Amino acid sequence: MTEQQRAFSMQVRDDGVAVITIDVPGESMNTLKESFAKEVGELLTEIEQSSDIQGVVISSGKPSSFVAGADIGMIDRCENAADAASLARQGQAMFDRIEQLSIPVVAAIHGPCLGGGLELAMACHTRIASDSDKTVLGLPEVQLGLLPGSGGTQRLPRIVGTQQGLTMILTGKQLRAKQARSRGLVSEVVPQSILLDVAIKHALNGKVKRAKAKLSGLGWLLESNRFGLEFLFKKAREQAQKKAKGNYPAIDKIIDVVRKGVFSGHEAGLSAEADAFGELAMTAESFQLRQLFFATTEMKKETGADGVKPRALHHVGVLGGGLMGGGIAYVTAAKAGLPARIKDINEEGISHALHYSYERLQKKVKRGHMRRNELEKTMLRLSGTTEYNGFSRADVVIEAVFEDLDLKQKMVADIEQCGSEKTIFATNTSSLPITQIAAKAARPENVIGLHYFSPVDKMPLAEIITHAGTADETIATTVALARKQGKTPIVVKDGAGFFVNRILAPYMNEAARLLLAGEPIEKLDKALVKWGFPVGPVTLLDEVGIDVAGKVAPILVNELGERFTAPDAFQRLLDDERKGKKNQKGFYQYGKKVKGKPVDQSVYQVLGVNPSGSLSEEQIALRCVLPMLNEAAYCLDEGIVRSARDGDIGAVFGIGFPPFRGGPYRFMDAFGISNVVDELQKLVAEQGERFAPAPLLLAMAEKQQRFYE
Numbered sequence: 220m221t222e223q224q225r226a227f228s229m230q231v232r233d234d235g236v237a238v239i240t241i242d243v244p245g246e247s248m249n250t251l252k253e254s255f256a257k258e259v260g261e262l263l264t265e266i267e268q269s270s271d272i273q274g275v276v277i278s279s280g281k282p283s284s285f286v287a288g289a290d291i292g293m294i295d296r297c298e299n300a301a302d303a304a305s306l307a308r309q310g311q312a313m314f315d316r317i318e319q320l321s322i323p324v325v326a327a328i329h330g331p332c333l334g335g336g337l338e339l340a341m342a343c344h345t346r347i348a349s350d351s352d353k354t355v356l357g358l359p360e361v362q363l364g365l366l367p368g369s370g371g372t373q374r375l376p377r378i379v380g381t382q383q384g385l386t387m388i389l390t391g392k393q394l395r396a397k398q399a400r401s402r403g404l405v406s407e408v409v410p411q412s413i414l415l416d417v418a419i420k421h422a423l424n425g426k427v428k429r430a431k432a433k434l435s436g437l438g439w440l441l442e443s444n445r446f447g448l449e450f451l452f453k454k455a456r457e458q459a460q461k462k463a464k465g466n467y468p469a470i471d472k473i474i475d476v477v478r479k480g481v482f483s484g485h486e487a488g489l490s491a492e493a494d495a496f497g498e499l500a501m502t503a504e505s506f507q508l509r510q511l512f513f514a515t516t517e518m519k520k521e522t523g524a525d526g527v528k529p530r531a532l533h534h535v536g537v538l539g540g541g542l543m544g545g546g547i548a549y550v551t552a553a554k555a556g557l558p559a560r561i562k563d564i565n566e567e568g569i570s571h572a573l574h575y576s577y578e579r580l581q582k583k584v585k586r587g588h589m590r591r592n593e594l595e596k597t598m599l600r601l602s603g604t605t606e607y608n609g610f611s612r613a614d615v616v617i618e619a620v621f622e623d624l625d626l627k628q629k630m631v632a633d634i635e636q637c638g639s640e641k642t643i644f645a646t647n648t649s650s651l652p653i654t655q656i657a658a659k660a661a662r663p664e665n666v667i668g669l670h671y672f673s674p675v676d677k678m679p680l681a682e683i684i685t686h687a688g689t690a691d692e693t694i695a696t697t698v699a700l701a702r703k704q705g706k707t708p709i710v711v712k713d714g715a716g717f718f719v720n721r722i723l724a725p726y727m728n729e730a731a732r733l734l735l736a737g738e739p740i741e742k743l744d745k746a747l748v749k750w751g752f753p754v755g756p757v758t759l760l761d762e763v764g765i766d767v768a769g770k771v772a773p774i775l776v777n778e779l780g781e782r783f784t785a786p787d788a789f790q791r792l793l794d795d796e797r798k799g800k801k802n803q804k805g806f807y808q809y810g811k812k813v814k815g816k817p818v819d820q821s822v823y824q825v826l827g828v829n830p831s832g833s834l835s836e837e838q839i840a841l842r843c844v845l846p847m848l849n850e851a852a853y854c855l856d857e858g859i860v861r862s863a864r865d866g867d868i869g870a871v872f873g874i875g876f877p878p879f880r881g882g883p884y885r886f887m888d889a890f891g892i893s894n895v896v897d898e899l900q901k902l903v904a905e906q907g908e909r910f911a912p913a914p915l916l917l918a919m920a921e922k923q924q925r926f927y928e
Contacts, residue, residue: 226241226249227240227241227262230264230269234898237272239278240278241286249336250286250290251288251290251310251339252290252293253290256309261660273423274422274423275320277324277325278329278415282330284329284353285329285340288333289310294509299501300497303497304498304854305493306485313369314342314370317339318343323422324343324422325346325418326345328349328414329348329349330353331354332348332355333357333359334360337371341371346404346406346430347405347421349414350397351630356395357394358371361390364504364509366499368496372488374389378434378522380429380432381441382442383402384452385451386455399455407421419908456470464748466504468499472499476488476489480659482663490739492869499574505877506589508878508879518864518865522695529700533557533612534558534560535551535558535615536560536561536562536634537617538618540570541572542575544671545575545617545677546573546671548561548576550675551600552878557600559574559602560601560613562603562604562606563583569603572601587622589826599735610642614641614715615635615642615645616643616891617645617669622649630644635665638660643666646669648668648670649720653666653668653686663688665690666689667685668684668685669684670682670683672873680719681707682711683698683708683711687872711860712858712922715774718873720771726756730743731756731760732790733843734828734829735826737817737828739814739831740830743756743843747839749836749862750844752876752877756806758806764800765792765793765805766798766917768789793827796827805819806818807819845902851883852913854866854914856914863882863884866884867884885927887916892920892925899912899916
């Protein structure tokens with residue numbers, strides 16, 4: 220490796236401070252690779268043998284990143300647990316060597332300092348961070364089914380306290396610079412312009428010692444004795460598994476390894492960490508989570524239209540000031556940093572939409588995530604009108620009005636008249652075909668679907684829906700906008716339900732049938748949550764709205780056939796004015812006086828059901844999930860989704876398909892396509908033709924094919 224290709228370079232200043240700069244060639248962000256061990260080892264040897272070097276500063280040569288983590292691809296190249304454990308021990312040895320230097324070592328942190336990046340920074344004696352919004356610190360390995368493998372499980376609890384360290388490692392929570400300072404993770408937060416100068420000053424005047432948490436009050440009481448610590452570990456395990464339902468092996472391993480270090484010392488903790496890292500790297504859960512990470516990373520490099528670049532974005536228009544319109548305007552102004560002009564038929568709608576953004580920004584200010592002047596700057600990007608004033612400048616107009624075809628077609632005509640010839644009309648419809656919305660357009664090439672999920676500011680997915688006449692530049696520009704808004708966009712073909720709602724509908728229908736067959740509501744929800752979904756299907760029905768589900772069902776049946784027929788129960792519920800959470804009357808009880816989440820027992824009488832239950836939780840989960848898997852196969856075969864990868868991302872980010880199962884297509888590969896077909900055919904015999912396996916699955920089973928080779 221030549222000097223120009225090196226990722227780590229060192230310059231010794233006249234004052235005796237050696238500044239090590241990390242700049243991985245050809246990458247926009249720094250990631251740590253196995254091949255860097257030799258480079259770092261050579262630099263450390265030079266430092267150890269030099270009498271002139273008085274201190275060391277480690278900084279980044281990238282404009283917006285310290286070290287974003289380690290190269291995850293290293294784990295995929297490991298053949299067994301021993302290989303992965305060896306990888307961890309190599310990182311541990313390197314960082315231990317940094318910590319054991321006899322001169323001060325300071326990390327100058329600007330931008331993401333995550334995973335292996337934070338483990339590197341924690342091996343330094345002092346950490347200085349920039350006050351930039353880009354600067355975040357955390358150990359997100361748990362999100363890949365892993366634990367920090369280069370000393371992170373041992374150093375973080377020592378620096379910030381066992382309780383705080385456990386919380387960060389178990390959740391993957393990232394701290395902003397000021398939060399990190401308040402927890403003792405960084406010593407000082409300064410403007411980026413003086414970050415290196417301050418770090419150099421610390422290197423000259425700093426001390427060489429292991430940082431140790433400064434605890435007081437309850438924290439000190441819990442962590443100053445074995446009884447308190449054992450109580451802390453017990454509670455951490457209970458709370459973490461309450462959410463994880465035993466589906467994430469990394470959780471118990473993290474707690475065990477941190478506990479080992481606390482009670483048996485640093486060396487024993489590191490040994491346990493490396494062994495656990497190796498074991499977790501070989502689990503099916505970590506494999507699926509890593510593949511999902513690779514898939515989303517790969518997708519970020521794509522425009523949605525091969526070889527076509529998006530147009531520049533300067534102004535966005537939003538039609539409708541309701542909940543969806545307000546949310547769309549918020550992510551446009553706050554995350555994309557673009558001016559958003561909201562049009563509504565009355566001033567009240569505009570006021571509600573503006574207030575929606577103000578409330579969310581105000582919460583950020585109160586939590587210290589945003590300065591007051593940033594709130595004001597963001598609000599200045601938002602404006603409103605009851606006419607179409609200013610829409611001539613809009614690059615994209617996002618429509619979020621009622622699900623009425625005539626109204627949406629009128630909106631298209633209005634924008635074609637008021638906008639420019641290149642203004643993109645993106646409709647946020649959740650059920651109406653884009654082809655029909657574009658049917659009367661003078662410029663159909665500019666019409667596209669941009670389907671957000673509610674609430675817009677929290678749900679990560681956006682479906683970009685194309686009709687036959689959508690231009691490639693329209694696709695690329697809409698994908699770019701969605702990404703700027705913080706979304707993970709997938710491009711899908713026009714069709715009833717698009718992709719996400721189409722695969723969700725049979726899953727929800729089957730849950731409703733099981734309810735009518737006597738399975739208790741809480742048992743149904745518990746079974747699917749235990750299987751890995753964030754909420755159960757009955758809870759989801761209450762959240763989405765029983766009336767909404769009732770309206771969508773006939774559209775799907777009309778377009779896609781009898782397998783989408785919903786149980787008659789929907790009408791009985793609507794006749795009893797049960798719409799779900801929106802009118803505080805559904806399957807569950809609502810209201811200020813209601814504690815917990817009790818089932819509204821009167822719903823059984825409305826449905827004529829005597830809840831008894833005869834199926835196991837596993838039987839319930841499989842019965843609901845199989846129709847979703849089957850429909851996913853239909854969607855891929857029909858080209859609704861472009862690839863299994865896109866479908867898996869859509870299912871995970873759109874409906875919370877269990878990430879540790881990889882998505883519907885990866886799950887089918889792991890379960891076995893032949894096994895999926897066998898289970899579906901058993902249900903055909905028991906329940907009817909709605910379970911008939913998709914032709915694609917039958918063909919794949921016969922040829923012993925997989926979705927991912």
